Amino acid sequence: MLDCGAVSPLPAVRLLQPADVPAAAAVGGASLSDQIPVALQPTTPAERAHLVRRQQARVSHLLATDPEGSWVAEVDGEIVGVALALVRDDIWGLSLFGVRPGLQGQGIGRLLLAAALGYAAGRRGALILSSTDPRAMRSYARAGFAVKPALAAAGAINRARLPAGLRTRAGDVEADRELLDAVSRHVRTAAHGRDLGAFVAAGDRLLVLDGRGFAVSRRGSPILLAAFDDEAATDLLWSCLADGAPGAPVHLDYVTQGNDWAVAVALEAGLSLSPDGPVFVRGETGPFAPYLPSGAYL
Ligand SMILES: CC(C)(COP(=O)(O)OP(=O)(O)OC[C@H]1O[C@@H](n2cnc3c(N)ncnc32)[C@H](O)[C@@H]1OP(=O)(O)O)[C@@H](O)C(=O)NCCC(=O)NCCS
Numbered sequence: 001m002l003d004c005g006a007v008s009p010l011p012a013v014r015l016l017q018p019a020d021v022p023a024a025a026a027v028g029g030a031s032l033s034d035q036i037p038v039a040l041q042p043t044t045p046a047e048r049a050h051l052v053r054r055q056q057a058r059v060s061h062l063l064a065t066d067p068e069g070s071w072v073a074e075v076d077g078e079i080v081g082v083a084l085a086l087v088r089d090d091i092w093g094l095s096l097f098g099v100r101p102g103l104q105g106q107g108i109g110r111l112l113l114a115a116a117l118g119y120a121a122g123r124r125g126a127l128i129l130s131s132t133d134p135r136a137m138r139s140y141a142r143a144g145f146a147v148k149p150a151l152a153a154a155g156a157i158n159r160a161r162l163p164a165g166l167r168t169r170a171g172d173v174e175a176d177r178e179l180l181d182a183v184s185r186h187v188r189t190a191a192h193g194r195d196l197g198a199f200v201a202a203g204d205r206l207l208v209l210d211g212r213g214f215a216v217s218r219r220g221s222p223i224l225l226a227a228f229d230d231e232a233a234t235d236l237l238w239s240c241l242a243d244g245a246p247g248a249p250v251h252l253d254y255v256t257q258g259n260d261w262a263v264a265v266a267l268e269a270g271l272s273l274s275p276d277g278p279v280f281v282r283g284e285t286g287p288f289a290p291y292l293p294s295g296a297y298l
Contacts, residue, residue: 007075011073013072013073013112015067015071016084018063020072020079021056023078024084025052025055027079027081027082027098027099028055028059028098029051029052030100030101031100032098035132035133040249057201058202059096061195068119069087070084071083073099073112080099080103081099081103081108082096082098084097085117086195088192088195089185089189090123090124091123091190092120092126092127093126093297093298094128094129095297095298096296097136104135109135113139120282123283124283124284125189125281125284126145126281126283126285127188128280128281129254131277132275137280143282145280145282146280146281147279147280148256148280149257149278150276150279151255151274151275152273153262153272154274155250155271158270161269162241163238166238167235168207168235168236169208169209171214172206173197183214183226183227185286186286187226187289187291188285188286188291192224192294195294195297198297199216199294199297203218204216204218207240209236212227213236214226214227215237215292216294217244219250220243220248220250221251223294223295224292224293225291225292227291230261231261232290234261237261237265237292250271252266253276253292254279255276255292256288257289258289258290259290259292262290262292279293
């Protein structure tokens with residue numbers, strides 16, 4: 001248990017317990033809601049309920065896979081902050097980090113991040129997909145991470161531009177395991193393992209290009225994409241975009257240096273580019289291309 005003197009009463013940082021999942025997911029969601037573009041925010045009660053279920057499923061999944069990387073901050077018995085980290089093939093990644101709006105900037109995040117980073121000690125490498133929050137970026141840079149600037153792209157695609165002859169097929173997390181693990185290890189030195197099953201369980205679609213790569217589509221947005229070569233990545237990205245409903249907005253996040261194939265597709269599809277939060281890396285994290293990492297599972 002760690003204590004901090006900046007907030008009164010003192011926050012305590014402790015490991016996440018199963019009973020904390022709804023509160024931890026709610027704090028994580030509230031802390032990040034400003035970062036979600038308005039066009040992508042849920043609008044109906046059904047969409048909001050779906051988002052809450054997905055946020056809780058993510059927290060439960062990480063509690064199951066990484067109980068030692070899952071931390072919360074508590075004040076007066078209430079959860080006010082959360083930091084969830086995962087380790088895959090000895091690479092650490094920060095999945096969720098947020099403090100309740102109104103309590104930010106008072107030292108709670110510093111304690112949480114220190115606890116989550118304890119789980120990174122002695123690992124081969126570490127990855128963080130940052131928001132643009134100055135407090136977050138400062139914390140990661142000061143923890144010894146190197147920065148990779150990133151772009152995002154968003155909008156509704158022009159379906160007339162979808163190329164003919166896309167070669168992807170529906171994937172299967174178990175049957176395609178060998179390819180999936182090999183591609184993830186190519187781009188970031190670590191397989192995604194059980195995280196791919198978590199996407200599928202949440203309703204996302206796994207797409208595979210035989211021998212060359214895979215992507216996860218969430219209603220047309222490529223929420224994870226990894227390939228051995230740019231041509232395969234291009235096919236997979238178009239396949240994700242084709243998977244969305246006509247006229248619905250889609251987004252690509254964390255397009256870093258070396259992923260110009262993604263910029264080319266985004267522009268050809270009619271999406272708009274914007275600056276994104278940077279990626280921070282430490283140690284052996286691979287070429288990071290052709291790769292669009294996942295905000296939840298890196
Ligand atoms: C990012 C976040 C989790 C940090 O938690 P926090 O409790 O607000 O942060 P802290 O008060 O511990 O401050 C963290 C660092 O930022 C500094 N800081 C505080 N306010 C700041 C400000 N307005 N501008 C720049 N730096 C600031 C602190 O001094 C501290 O640095 P130090 O440890 O070198 O002194 C929190 O602000 C948050 O929830 N932000 C919105 C969600 C988000 O973007 N999460 C990150 C996802 S990658």
